[in-house]
Amino acid sequence: EVQLVESGGGLVQPGRSLKLSCAASGFTFTNYYMAWVRQAPKKGLEWVATISTSGSRTYYPDSVKGRFTISRDNAKSSLYLQMNSLKSEDTATYYCARHRYGGYSYFDYWGQGVMVTVSS
Amino acid sequence: DIQMTQSPASLSASLGETVSIECLASEGIFNNLAWYQQKPGKSPQLLIYGASSLQDGVPSRFSGSGSGTQFSLKISGMQSEDEGIYYCQQGYKNYTFGAGTRLELK
Numbered sequence: 001e002v003q004l005v006e007s008g009g010g011l012v013q014p015g016r017s018l019k020l021s022c023a024a025s026g027f028t029f030t031n032y033y034m035a036w037v038r039q040a041p042k043k044g045l046e047w048v049a050t051i052s053t054s055g056s057r058t059y060y061p062d063s064v065k066g067r068f069t070i071s072r073d074n075a076k077s078s079l080y081l082q083m084n085s086l087k088s089e090d091t092a093t094y095y096c097a098r099h100r101y102g103g104y105s106y107f108d109y110w111g112q113g114v115m116v117t118v119s120s
Numbered sequence: 121d122i123q124m125t126q127s128p129a130s131l132s133a134s135l136g137e138t139v140s141i142e143c144l145a146s147e148g149i150f151n152n153l154a155w156y157q158q159k160p161g162k163s164p165q166l167l168i169y170g171a172s173s174l175q176d177g178v179p180s181r182f183s184g185s186g187s188g189t190q191f192s193l194k195i196s197g198m199q200s201e202d203e204g205i206y207y208c209q210q211g212y213k214n215y216t217f218g219a220g221t222r223l224e225l226k
Contacts, residue, residue, distance in 0.1 A: 042205065046217070
């Protein structure tokens, strides 16, 4: 059974940093791209970052490019999101997701999510 | 960025009724489209990928169609467990989601 378990969320002041983690199990982690997708309270879904199987390629939307960094540790089957210079608009539930990347690109498994609140 | 427009924003359906949700892309995305269901307090679950391919374990009453810029999700026979918010997502150029369609049981 595929499991994705996020951790590291919490309350952080604007301008500060936070690092999220995602522990993966139930599949061969090294074979899959991985991603982070967020959802602001009562809002829709927004893709935040994607990383290739080896970690050599990363992709971001303009809204977080230069502030967020996605990384992975294949030996630990773990995914990370380093978030710097946080803004109030980054307040959201952050989901770790397995990214089926290729001909069709979609997210086939999601974690339960972790809440990040950016507020003074 | 490719914009995804869903309609309607909300709808209610009776048990057994057939439901359709539309998704319009601002430019052509071939059939690189997925549909997700999200229930309150839960993470999204993949229903359809490649516009019409059913994800393993998803009931066959769910079906998807379309290509280019116009897509639809159909539920053939509404069940109580189908209540939730449905999102489309394009995977052609970066990844953007529609705003969601809230489906309730009438």
